[in-house]
Amino acid sequence: MERIVVMLSDKVQDALNGQLNAELYSSYLYLSMNAYFKSVNLDGFANWMYYQAQEELTYAMEFYDFINQRGGRVNLLQIEAPPTQWNSPQAVFEATLEHEQKVTGLINDLVELALAEHDHASNIFLQWFVSEQVEEEESVTGVLEQLKLMGEAKGGLFMIDRELSKRSPANTSGESE
Numbered sequence: 001m002e003r004i005v006v007m008l009s010d011k012v013q014d015a016l017n018g019q020l021n022a023e024l025y026s027s028y029l030y031l032s033m034n035a036y037f038k039s040v041n042l043d044g045f046a047n048w049m050y051y052q053a054q055e056e057l058t059y060a061m062e063f064y065d066f067i068n069q070r071g072g073r074v075n076l077l078q079i080e081a082p083p084t085q086w087n088s089p090q091a092v093f094e095a096t097l098e099h100e101q102k103v104t105g106l107i108n109d110l111v112e113l114a115l116a117e118h119d120h121a122s123n124i125f126l127q128w129f130v131s132e133q134v135e136e137e138e139s140v141t142g143v144l145e146q147l148k149l150m151g152e153a154k155g156g157l158f159m160i161d162r163e164l165s166k167r168s169p170a171n172t173s174g175e176s177e
C-alpha cells in the first residue's frame with residue numbers, strides 16, 4: 001500500500017533540519033558552560049547548565065522525530081564548537097539570554113515559513129516551542145537579575161549557586177517553590 005503522508009516541502013524540511021542543528025548546538029553550548037562552571041567550582045551553576053543541556057537535547061530529538069514522522073529526511077549538519085571561557089557567571093548568563101533570544105527568533109521564522117507554506121502540522125508542532133521560549137527567556141532573565149542585584153558581594157554568588165543546585169528534570173527553573 002502506498003504511504004499516505006503529507007510531505008514536507010523542501011523549504012520546511014531544510015528549516016527543520018537547521019533547527020535540529022541549532023538545538024544540538026544549544027545543548028553543546030550549555031554543556032560547555034557546565035564545564036566552565038565546574039572549572040571554577042560553582043557546582044550549583046554547573047548543575048543548572050547540565051540540565052539545561054539535557055533539555056535542549058530533548059528538543060533536538062523532537063525535531064528529529066517530527067521530520068521522520070512527516071516522511072522527511074533528517075540531515076545531520078556540522079555542529080559548531082561553542083566558546084569555552086567566560087569572564088564571570090554574569091557573562092555566562094548574558095550569553096545564555098542572548099542565545100535564547102536568538103533561538104526565539106529562529107522559531108518565529110520557522111512559524112512564518114510554515115504559515116507561508118500552508119504547513120499546518122508544522123505550525124502546530126512549533127507552537128509548543130513558541131511558548132517554551134517564553135519560559136526559557138523568563139528563567140534565564142531571573143538568574144541574570146539575581147546576579148546583577150548581587151553585584152560584587154561574594155556571599156550572594158554562594159546563595160545563587162546553592163539555589164541553582166536544586167534544578168533537576170522535575171524542577172526545570174531551579175527555583176524553590
Ligand code: FE
Nearest residue numbers: 026100103136
Ligand atoms: Fe533553549
